[in-house]
Amino acid sequence: MMHLSNLTSLICLAPFVAVPFVRVQDGRATQDTLPAILSTEVPLGLPAALGEGHVSDATLALGRRLFFDPILSSDRTIQCASCHDPEHGFSDDEPFSTGVQGRKTLRNSPTLLNRALGSSFFWDGRTQTLEEQVLMPIENELEMDLSLDDAVARLAADESYVAAFGAAFGQGPSREKLSVALAGFVRRLWRGDSALDRFRQGDHDAFDAAERGGLWFFESRGGCWRCHTGPNLTDENFHNTGVGVDGEAPELGRAFVTGIDADRGAFKTPTLRGLSQTAPYMHDGSRATIEDVVEFYRQGGHPNAYLDERIAPLDMTDSDVANLVAFLRTL
Numbered sequence: 001m002m003h004l005s006n007l008t009s010l011i012c013l014a015p016f017v018a019v020p021f022v023r024v025q026d027g028r029a030t031q032d033t034l035p036a037i038l039s040t041e042v043p044l045g046l047p048a049a050l051g052e053g054h055v056s057d058a059t060l061a062l063g064r065r066l067f068f069d070p071i072l073s074s075d076r077t078i079q080c081a082s083c084h085d086p087e088h089g090f091s092d093d094e095p096f097s098t099g100v101q102g103r104k105t106l107r108n109s110p111t112l113l114n115r116a117l118g119s120s121f122f123w124d125g126r127t128q129t130l131e132e133q134v135l136m137p138i139e140n141e142l143e144m145d146l147s148l149d150d151a152v153a154r155l156a157a158d159e160s161y162v163a164a165f166g167a168a169f170g171q172g173p174s175r176e177k178l179s180v181a182l183a184g185f186v187r188r189l190w191r192g193d194s195a196l197d198r199f200r201q202g203d204h205d206a207f208d209a210a211e212r213g214g215l216w217f218f219e220s221r222g223g224c225w226r227c228h229t230g231p232n233l234t235d236e237n238f239h240n241t242g243v244g245v246d247g248e249a250p251e252l253g254r255a256f257v258t259g260i261d262a263d264r265g266a267f268k269t270p271t272l273r274g275l276s277q278t279a280p281y282m283h284d285g286s287r288a289t290i291e292d293v294v295e296f297y298r299q300g301g302h303p304n305a306y307l308d309e310r311i312a313p314l315d316m317t318d319s320d321v322a323n324l325v326a327f328l329r330t331l
C-alpha cells in the first residue's frame, strides 16, 4: 500500500495522469475498475452519433477522477461511484443507497449506462441535461451534502486539481467546468454489443433456444417492447406500472414535475442494459431479482386508477417465465 502523502505528491508531479485515488477512511471506497482508456468506438447496437462531440481527453480524465473522488462530499466519504459502482452496472446493490452520515436516498440508484441517450434525468425526469443533473447529487443533503461553493473552493485549494482543470479548460475550477467534466465522463459510459445486438445483426447463434424464446415473448405477447424499445430499450417516457402505489405515502412520480393528474405514479422507463448487474430493480428498489420483476408483470403490475393501459395480466407458462428471464439476463 502506498502511503497517502506519497500518493498526493505523485499526483502533484504528474497532474495530467488520472491516478485512481480515494481518501475514504472507512474502507467503503469504490474502485475505478474501468479500462485505462475508454474506447471511442461506439459499441454494436448504439447509435453512431454517440461517437461525436466528445470532451477532450484531459476533460474526460478530470471527470473520471472527480467521479471516484470523495472530495465532493461534505465528510469526504462518499463518491459518485459509491452509489454508481462500475461493478454494479453503475448502480449499487441496495434498494436505497447510503449517502453521507449513513443517510438513505429516497429512490433506487439508477444505472448510468448510456445516459448519453437520455432525454431527461432522474426517475421523474425533472432535469433536462446531464450538465444540470451532475451537480445536484453534490448539494443533495441525503447524498453528498456539500454546497457547490465549498466544492469549488476545495478543488481550488488542491494544486493537482487546479492543474487538471487548467489542462482541461485553461482555467481553474468553477461550477460550470465541474459540471462539464462530470457530465463529459458520464456521457462516455456505454453498454452495447450484447447478444441482442449481435442477433439483430444477423448472428442467429447469439441466443440459445431459451433466450430466443424470451426475446420472442418480449416482442410479442409480453408487449414489453411497447415501452422498452430502441437502442437503449427505453422510450424515455413515463408510465405508471403500479410500482409503489400500495406504499404508505405513494409518490407523485412524474406528476410532481408536470402537475398533471394523469401522470400520478408514473416513472421513467429504465434501460434494460446491464440488467444482470443492477439489482434490485424499480424506482423504489422493491423487486430484488429479475424473476420478481417478471412475476410483477405477469400479474399485470399493481392495479390502480392511473395504471398505464399497456399493462395487463400476462398469460405465461413457467417456461415463458424462464425464457424471458434468460433473455433479460443477456442484456
Ligand code: HEC
Binding pocket: 067, 072, 078, 079, 080, 081, 082, 083, 084, 097, 098, 099, 100, 105, 106, 107, 108, 109, 110, 111, 112, 115, 118, 120, 121, 122, 123, 124, 130, 133, 134, 135, 137, 138, 142, 143, 144, 182, 186
Ligand atoms: C448516495 C447515493 C448517490 C450518490 C453519491 C450519487 N448519486 Fe446519482 N443518483 C442516485 C439516486 C438515488 C438517483 C435517482 C434519484 C431520483 O430519481 O430522484 C440518482 C440519479 C443520477 C442520475 C440520473 C440517471 C437517470 O437515468 O436519470 C445521474 C446522471 C447521476 N445520478 C449521476 C451522479 C453523479 C455524477 C454523482 C456524483 C457527483 C452522483 N450521481 C452521486 C444516487 C446517488
Ligand code: HEC
Binding pocket: 218, 222, 223, 224, 225, 226, 227, 228, 238, 239, 240, 241, 243, 266, 267, 268, 269, 270, 271, 272, 275, 278, 280, 281, 282, 283, 284, 290, 293, 294, 297, 308, 310, 311, 324, 328
Ligand atoms: C407501459 C410501459 C411498460 C411496459 C409495457 C413494460 N415496462 Fe418494464 N418498466 C416500465 C417502467 C415505467 C419501469 C419503472 C417502473 C417504476 O420503477 O416505477 C419499468 C421497469 C422495468 C424493469 C426494472 C429495471 C430497473 O433497472 O429497475 C424491468 C426489468 C422491466 N421493466 C422489464 C419489463 C418486461 C420484461 C416487460 C414485459 C413483460 C416490461 N418491462 C413491460 C415500463 C414498462
